[in-house]
Amino acid sequence: MEGKRLFSTAGKGLRGSARYPYWLFTPAALIYVALFLFPTVASLYFSLTRWSLFDSTFIGLDNFAQFFREPFLIKGLVNTLIFAAITSVLKVVLGLGCALLLTSHIIARGYLRSVIFFPVVVSAVGVGITFTVLMEPTGVINSTLALFGVTGPGWLIDPNLALISVALVDVWKGVGLATVIYIAGIVAIPKDYFEAARIDGATPWQNFLYVTLPLCRPATVTIVILNIIGGLRTFEMVWAMTGGGPGFSSDVVASVIYKQYQSGFYGLSTAGNVVLFVFIMVLVVPLTTWLNRREGHE
């Protein structure tokens, strides 16, 4: 009897139901409701109104209609995708290269590893402002190019180049994280594969192509996903460097929304945020599900 009762209590505990009283959950719940759930629901409501922060007039879906009519929304979307694509590709390529270098036997490996990670921990706004100065038409970068007889472009003031310049700076800042993820991936590859390859007489290039690259796939996927999500809500770097300019040429979705907020179109910018929220969910939820399933297979 004694043992049976003990067993049943333990079983109940394992199912995790009544072991702790519910009120222990309330502080966390209150914070969650106050800081997340309430603003989310409130923003859904305010996105349907014309809102001046003091009063709001219900206008149905007009804000959404207006948001999708925004002349620079499409350009912002395209720019956002270009930004996400450039940064993903470059971070994968450069990150893998740096990781290969930093897992080989080179001098000052520990030091180099920390140096390449350093930009990741610096604030994006600080990096943005610094590079804005460096990228001025007569700034350090162009002066250096001039020493080699190259006329540097107007990195941030050429409407065709501004977005790409910002993306390059974002790569500079983010490549350290990609490198660290790749280092972890490479180090985790069992030595047996490399030994087997050596016995088969593989060249270093074949080693890379048929062993390292395929076995780093999870790392690559992680980096790409992180970048796509990060790229979709890119804001600080663009705002610090160009403010979406010149004109509207480097606007991304988040900067379009921010400018609407700045102009006092609170309802409209809330509608924009709801759209961005849904947009990211639609992309990320299936992606995550797909990835999790894939990992289960392997």
Added chain:
Amino acid sequence: MKIVPNGMLRGASILAICLFASAVQAQQVTLSLLTDVAPEVVARAEALVADFEAANPDISIEMETRPGGAEGDNLIKTRLATQSMTDLFVYNSGSKFQSINPDRLLVDLSAEPWQADIQPSFKTVVTSIDGAVRGAPFATSSAGGIFYNTRVYAELGLEVPKSWEQFMANNQTILDAGEAAPVIQTYKDAWTSQILLLGDYFNVQAAKPDFAKLYTEGQEKFATEPTALRSFEKLQELHDAGFLNENYASAGYDDGLRMLANGEGVHYPITSGALRAIATTYPDLLGDIGFFPIPGDNAEINGLTVWMPQAVYIPNTTSNLDAAKKFVAFVASPAGCEALKRAGGGSGPFLVAGCELENAPPAVSDMLPFFENGHNSPALEFLSPIKGPALEQITVSVGSGIMTAAEGAALYDEDVRKQAQQLGLPGW
């Protein structure tokens, strides 16, 4: 005793110090004043504050600055909305004043005795929709148009243009001479890109006198009214003709003033706030700067677009209303004008009775005839509550050749529609 700032919570020692301090400086009141960061505005605020504190030893004023342009608009709106505004703040009159809900957030100053001394033309641009006057002029009236370097004009034997055609001919001569850029544009500070368009309003209303009214009602658009579209076209023409300084995209307002003052550039479309800045930074070169209004297509019709100055306002949230009102009264008095004169002089006639412009720089003398002969009109933002917030990005796009004038005008009409709806105006 208002100096004790939440002293109770900060431990006994701080409390003791505060009590001691307030015992020594009885009735000392500290006000906070927010202005934008432009050097001429700061200089004016400093002069006014210094004279005011000298006259009122029991009141001290702490100054804060904020960025200009859209960033500053956002800051003002947010601080007002979150009830964290300073006791006094300086902000635009006209349409931007209307966009901050003045009827609900600002103190009504209609009954103040100094109102009798203020020009009626100014009162209208700080009057909220309920008919209450809520601000006092923080500077003289001014004008927007083309400031030019008279030294270069003399060297090249140029004459002040009366029509757009003559203006473009002058630009060509300057370009051919190869020494200086004909027209200065400074798109790093995007707000400067709007002045050519806004300063052209005299020409718009000369051809279409009821434009402001119809525009406010949503009946008239920039894209469809040819005289209004013309303002956008002028911006495009300057770019297409290659008359802009090479670094127009990366130069800022300060660069523009430098280029104008030392003759690297000849024409700078800007408002007369520029004169105060030049007086501060390049006092020796102020005599080389002249002014003419933005020319229209007809040389017979030549007139000035007038800007009303920023105003000082008191938000409802102030806890020192009487002291704040004292400062506003000082700003709106002849003593306040004296302080303004010391901070770089006037850029146009004073708006306070009993204040006379003295030793006006040449550029202001060039403006005065237009003030006197009536060939002037307020800029559109003082005649209509609607100003689209994206105008500066649109004018940068048109002025850089990213967008055509027609595209820019159509885009601006869309921007204006959003603003009108946000303001809740009828007919939109």
